[in-house]
Amino acid sequence: xxxxxxxxxxxxxxxxxxxxxxxxxxxxxxxxxxxxxxxxxxxxxxxxxxxxxxxxxxxxxxxxxxxxxxxxxxxxxxxxxxxxxxxxxxxxxxxxxxxxxxxxxxxxxxxxxxxxxxxxxxxxxxxxxxxxxxxxxxxxxxxxxxxxxxxxxxxxxxxxxxxxxxxxxxxxxxxxxxxxxxxxxxxxxxxxxxxxxx
Numbered sequence: 311x312x313x314x315x316x317x318x319x320x321x322x323x324x325x326x327x328x329x330x331x332x333x334x335x336x337x338x339x340x341x342x343x344x345x346x347x348x349x350x351x352x353x354x355x356x357x358x359x360x361x362x363x364x365x366x367x368x369x370x371x372x373x374x375x376x377x378x379x380x381x382x383x384x385x386x387x388x389x390x391x392x393x394x395x396x397x398x399x400x401x402x403x404x405x406x407x408x409x410x411x412x413x414x415x416x417x418x419x420x421x422x423x424x425x426x427x428x429x430x431x432x433x434x435x436x437x438x439x440x441x442x443x444x445x446x447x448x449x450x451x452x453x454x455x456x457x458x459x460x461x462x463x464x465x466x467x468x469x470x471x472x473x474x475x476x477x478x479x480x481x482x483x484x485x486x487x488x489x490x491x492x493x494x495x496x497x498x499x500x501x502x503x504x505x506x507x508x
Contacts, residue, residue: 341465341466349465349471353454353458353461356454359386361450362381362382362385363440363441364441364445364449365385366382366385366437371437378434378437379391379398386400388400389402396433396434396435397431397432397434398431398433399431399432432497436492436497439489439490439493440497442490443490443491443497453482457478457479460478460479460482461474463478464477464478475498476495483495
């Protein structure tokens with residue numbers, strides 16, 4: 311008799327916890343159409359920039375960050391700037407003049423997520439590693455498709471953009487060399503941009 315009561319008690323606890331988990335999930339807000347559009351734009355811009363990196367000749371990279379930025383700017387149509395630490399920044403708009411402060415509007419923040427891609431800039435020293443990662447993942451189209459499919463899975467399961475991209479990259483780049491994986495993670499480092507915008 312005690313065993314039946316114990317089984318009943320365990321079953322009741324399990325059923326209650328399942329119901330309360332289901333109710334908690336039902337209360338979570340669904341991803342809006344606007345968020346899906348932002349995510350899609352982000353991946354379109356990602357594919358554009360990765361496509362240029364995939365095609366950049368090693369000889370251009372050997373000429374240094376300024377020549378690399380100029381080449382990437384010509385291929386993507388985006389403004390590409392280099393800071394004093396040799397980080398590359400991508401933007402749809404010309405950088406503000408030195409000494410001016412530029413406030414980001416909501417649309418500017420959306421563009422920052424989709425276009426800037428890297429909150430701290432892409433280190434010039436990692437360009438060829440990113441190129442290697444693209445090659446190892448089967449080319450830009452395949453790489454972006456694979457990363458986006460993992461990303462979508464995490465987003466629809468309630469993860470934030472930054473957590474989803476981090477988890478997606480870990481899943482998609484499983485098996486890559488640590489330094490190549492690190493370069494790819496640097497490229498997709500959206501954490502600060504996303505945190506500051508949303």
